[in-house]
Amino acid sequence: MxxxxxxxxxxxxxxxxxxxxxxxxxxxxxxxxxxxxxxxxxxxxxxxxxxxxxxxxxxxxxxxxxxxxxxxxxxxxxxxxxxxxxxxxxxxxxxxxxxxxxxxxxxxxxxxxxxxxxxxxxxxxxxxxxxxxxKHLEGHLFARRMTKEETKIFVDTSKCNIMPREILVVIKEKNTHNVSTVRTIYNARQKHRVRE
The missing domain is CATH 3.10.450 (Nuclear Transport Factor 2; Chain: A,)
Structure with missing residues (x-):
């Protein structure tokens, strides 16, 4: 670029x-x-x-x-x-x-x-x-959304009581273009708890 x-x-x-x-x-x-x-x-x-x-x-x-x-x-x-x-x-x-x-x-x-x-x-x-x-997409409203695959990784790792920062590291290792933040993981965890 x-x-x-x-x-x-x-x-x-x-x-x-x-x-x-x-x-x-x-x-x-x-x-x-x-x-x-x-x-x-x-x-x-x-x-x-x-x-x-x-x-x-x-x-x-x-x-x-x-x-x-x-x-x-x-x-x-x-x-x-x-x-x-x-x-x-x-x-x-x-x-x-x-x-x-x-x-x-x-x-x-x-x-x-x-x-x-x-x-x-x-x-x-x-x-x-x-x-x-x-200039950067880190934390951007649309860009930080997790894909279905990333959501599945999140759900699987959440069951193991892994910390949100560690979950974010796993997701970013799978997708190098992911610009989610720890706040995204906390929000996803809260949404997942409400569903259960």
């Missing part, structure tokens, strides 16, 4: 920071035989370059093709709600504290399932980002 100083371009006329292009990262000729492997590959590629990829939309079209649209977590914008205060309508952002996160990032990937088989193909629709990549 290039250094952020090389990534960043500034339009001198408007002083607008232009982001970076990640088309080459996600351009692939791979054919995925499972939906889950496609999703895992896409999210892992994003994590390697400090980009959080989320599923924007998943649907079956009129032609019978099943599609998945992937986007950057910073795509879109916040909805505004209208509140009546003292008889006057006021527009307010739905989520005030995270207002800076979404910036209308145009990044978009499209995957579709082949009609003749269960294979999936991934294409880059727009590889441009209008923001810089994250």
């Amino acid at each position: 290039e250094e952020s100083s090389e990534e960043e371009e500034v339009d001198q006329s408007n002083n607008i920071v232009l982001g970076f292009d990640s088309s080459d990262i996600f351009s692939t000729n791979l054919v995925f035989n499972l939906r889950e492997s496609l999703i895992e590959w896409t999210k892992d590629k994003g994590k390697q370059d400090r980009i959080i990829i989320v599923i924007k939309r998943s649907y079956t079209g009129k032609s019978g093709k099943t599609r998945i649209k992937f986007a950057c977590e910073r795509s879109g914008s916040y909805r505004q709600i209208v509140k009546k205060i003292d008889g006057k309508k006021k527009k307010e952002n739905l989520i005030e504290e995270h207002r800076q996160k979404k910036c209308g990032c145009p990044f978009l990937l499209s995957a579709h399932k082949l009609v003749t088989s269960d294979d999936w193909i991934l294409k880059v629709v727009c590889g441009l980002h209008n923001h810089l990549s994250a």
Whole structure:
């Protein structure tokens, strides 16, 4: 990955920071035989370059093709709600504290399932980002989530009364791209206790 100083371009006329292009990262000729492997590959590629990829939309079209649209977590914008205060309508952002996160990032990937088989193909629709990549993902809301496999490891090691820090070490040894924190393990342990 290039250094952020090389990534960043500034339009001198408007002083607008232009982001970076990640088309080459996600351009692939791979054919995925499972939906889950496609999703895992896409999210892992994003994590390697400090980009959080989320599923924007998943649907079956009129032609019978099943599609998945992937986007950057910073795509879109916040909805505004209208509140009546003292008889006057006021527009307010739905989520005030995270207002800076979404910036209308145009990044978009499209995957579709082949009609003749269960294979999936991934294409880059727009590889441009209008923001810089994250400096680090440690403790990030989406990135710190544990996968099903990591959750299984957590459950198995929790039965042996192993300390949360040691559980985290085991999980990070299995997946070098894992950015979970000890807090993630404590939260998972609490959730697991509530289920039991």
